[in-house]
Amino acid sequence: MxxxxxxxxxxxxxxxxxxxxxxxxxxxxxxxxxxxxxxxPEEITNSLIDVAKGGPHQYEITWGSNEFRKELARKQEHFMGIGINPEENIVVTCGSTEAMMVAMMAVCDIGDKVIVFSPFYENYVADTILSGAKPIYVPLIPPKFNFDKEVLENAFKQGAKALILCNPSNPVGKVFTLEELGFIAKLANKYDAFVITDEVYEHIVFPPYKHTYISSLPGMFERTVACSSLSKTYSITGWRLGYVIGSKEVIDNCKKVHDFLTVGAAAPLQKAALEGLRFTDxxxxxxxxxxxxxxxxxxxxxxxxxxxxxxxxxxxxxxxxxxxxxxxxxxxxxxxxxxxxxxxxxxxxxxxxxxxxxxxxxxxxxxxxxxxxxxxxxxxxxxxxxxxxx
Known part of the structure; x- marks a missing residue:
C-alpha cells in the first residue's frame, strides 16, 4: 500500500x-x-419551519446569499464599529471551523510560520499544518494567562506570517485587554503580518471585561482576517453557519478557497438564521x-x-x-x-x-x-x- x-x-x-x-x-x-x-430562540426555529416548506433548497451564491451577507454586515458593523461591504468584505462558510481553514489558506504559503498562543483550541494547530504552515508557540502564563511581550516579539522576529488570536479565548476564557491588542497590532504592523481571529464568543463576556475587535484598531482592518459564526450566539452549533470578514484583497482570496473547499453553506439555514441577525441589542x-x-x-x-x-x-x-x-x-x-x-x-x-x-x-x-x-x-x-x- x-x-x-x-x-x-x-x-x-x-x-x-x-x-x-x-x-x-x-x-x-x-x-x-x-x-x-x-x-x-423561537424566532429562528419558527423561521426554519417556514423555510422547510418554502425554500430555498438549492445552491446559494457560493460566498453566501445576498440577504444573509447584507444582514450580517449590518449586524457586525454595529458591533465592530467599522464599515463592512457585504459584497467585498464577507464570505459565509460552513461554520467557523471552515472559516479558520479558509483564512489560513488565504494568507499562508507552504512553509510560512504562524504564531499560536498556548493553551489553544485544538483546531488551530491542525489548520496550520494542513495548510502547510509551521506553528510557533507563545505561552499564555497563568493565572491571568497574559503573554510575555518580549517572547511574543521574538516569535514575530522569526518571520511569522500570521498570528492566531482567540478572543474571548478557548479554553481559559481570557478576554484580551485593549492594551494587549494594541501591542499585538503594533507587532503585526512592524513585522508585516496578519492576525487571524476566532471571535465566536464575542457576545459572551462577563463584566467588567469588554471585548474589542482587533480589526477595529487603527490600521488593522487590512491585516485582520476575522472569523466567527452564529453557533454560540444563537445556540445553533449544528447549523454550521460561519463567516470571514476582511479587506477586499483578503476576501477575494478567501472566496477562492471556500469555493473549492465546500462550495457553500446551507441555503435554507442561511434563510432561517436571518431572524437572529435582526435581533436588537x-x-x-x-x-x-x-x-x-x-x-x-x-x-x-x-x-x-x-x-x-x-x-x-x-x-x-x-x-x-x-x-x-x-x-x-x-x-x-x-x-x-x-x-x-x-x-x-x-x-x-x-x-x-x-x-x-x-x-x-x-x-x-x-x-x-x-x-x-x-x-x-x-x-x-x-x-x-x-x-x-x-
Missing part, C-alpha cells in the same frame, strides 16, 4: 469530539464538547446575562466541591486543576470520571504545547438543572478518587 500523508502524523483526531463519544458511552453529562442542551445583553448566571451557578458548585480553577472572563469554559488527585494522565482521569462519576470533561493536555497534564476543561452552556445535576455528581468525585482512579 502506498504511504499515506505524513502531515497527519503531527496531530490526532479531535480529543474534544472524542470525549463526546465517551460521554455517550457512559451516559455521562457532557461538559466536554461546547454545545447547549437548550433550544435556539437587548438579545445580546440578555445572552450575556444568561451565561453570567450559568457561570456563577457552576463555579459556585465547583467551589463547594473544593476544586481549584481559573475563573473565565468570557466564553463558557472553565479550566480546573486536578493536581490534588495525583493522577498524571489527564486523559485517563477524564475517562474514569465519565465512567465512575458520570460527568465528561476534556483533558487539558489537548490544549497545551507545553508538557501540561494537570488540567481538565468543563463547559457550562447547559440548562440550570443539567448544571445542578453535574455538580451533585462531582461532589462524589473526591470520595471515589480515594478508592483509586483506574
Amino acid at each position: 502506498a504511504q499515506l500523508s505524513s502531515r497527519l502524523d503531527w496531530f490526532t483526531e479531535s480529543v474534544i469530539r472524542k470525549m463526546t463519544r465517551v460521554a455517550n458511552k457512559y451516559n455521562a453529562i457532557n461538559l466536554s464538547q461546547g454545545f447547549p442542551d437548550f433550544d435556539p 437587548k438579545y445580546y445583553a440578555d445572552l450575556g446575562k444568561l451565561y453570567e448566571k450559568k457561570k456563577e451557578l457552576f463555579l459556585n458548585g465547583l467551589r463547594e466541591c473544593g476544586f481549584k480553577f481559573y475563573e473565565p472572563q468570557g466564553a463558557y469554559y472553565v479550566l480546573v486543576d486536578i493536581s490534588e488527585f495525583g493522577e498524571r494522565d489527564d486523559y485517563k482521569f477524564c475517562q474514569w470520571m465519565a465512567r465512575e462519576v458520570g460527568v465528561a470533561a476534556v483533558p487539558g493536555s489537548s490544549f497545551f504545547r507545553e508538557d501540561v497534564n494537570n488540567y481538565i476543561r468543563f463547559h457550562f452552556a447547559k440548562k440550570e438543572e443539567t448544571l445542578i445535576e453535574a455538580i451533585n455528581r462531582l461532589k462524589t468525585l473526591k470520595i471515589k478518587a480515594m478508592e483509586g482512579i483506574k
Whole structure:
C-alpha cells in the first residue's frame, strides 16, 4: 500500500469530539464538547419551519446569499464599529471551523510560520499544518494567562506570517485587554503580518471585561482576517453557519478557497438564521446575562466541591486543576470520571504545547438543572478518587 500523508502524523483526531463519544458511552453529562442542551430562540426555529416548506433548497451564491451577507454586515458593523461591504468584505462558510481553514489558506504559503498562543483550541494547530504552515508557540502564563511581550516579539522576529488570536479565548476564557491588542497590532504592523481571529464568543463576556475587535484598531482592518459564526450566539452549533470578514484583497482570496473547499453553506439555514441577525441589542445583553448566571451557578458548585480553577472572563469554559488527585494522565482521569462519576470533561493536555497534564476543561452552556445535576455528581468525585482512579 502506498504511504499515506505524513502531515497527519503531527496531530490526532479531535480529543474534544472524542470525549463526546465517551460521554455517550457512559451516559455521562457532557461538559466536554461546547454545545447547549437548550433550544435556539423561537424566532429562528419558527423561521426554519417556514423555510422547510418554502425554500430555498438549492445552491446559494457560493460566498453566501445576498440577504444573509447584507444582514450580517449590518449586524457586525454595529458591533465592530467599522464599515463592512457585504459584497467585498464577507464570505459565509460552513461554520467557523471552515472559516479558520479558509483564512489560513488565504494568507499562508507552504512553509510560512504562524504564531499560536498556548493553551489553544485544538483546531488551530491542525489548520496550520494542513495548510502547510509551521506553528510557533507563545505561552499564555497563568493565572491571568497574559503573554510575555518580549517572547511574543521574538516569535514575530522569526518571520511569522500570521498570528492566531482567540478572543474571548478557548479554553481559559481570557478576554484580551485593549492594551494587549494594541501591542499585538503594533507587532503585526512592524513585522508585516496578519492576525487571524476566532471571535465566536464575542457576545459572551462577563463584566467588567469588554471585548474589542482587533480589526477595529487603527490600521488593522487590512491585516485582520476575522472569523466567527452564529453557533454560540444563537445556540445553533449544528447549523454550521460561519463567516470571514476582511479587506477586499483578503476576501477575494478567501472566496477562492471556500469555493473549492465546500462550495457553500446551507441555503435554507442561511434563510432561517436571518431572524437572529435582526435581533436588537437587548438579545445580546440578555445572552450575556444568561451565561453570567450559568457561570456563577457552576463555579459556585465547583467551589463547594473544593476544586481549584481559573475563573473565565468570557466564553463558557472553565479550566480546573486536578493536581490534588495525583493522577498524571489527564486523559485517563477524564475517562474514569465519565465512567465512575458520570460527568465528561476534556483533558487539558489537548490544549497545551507545553508538557501540561494537570488540567481538565468543563463547559457550562447547559440548562440550570443539567448544571445542578453535574455538580451533585462531582461532589462524589473526591470520595471515589480515594478508592483509586483506574
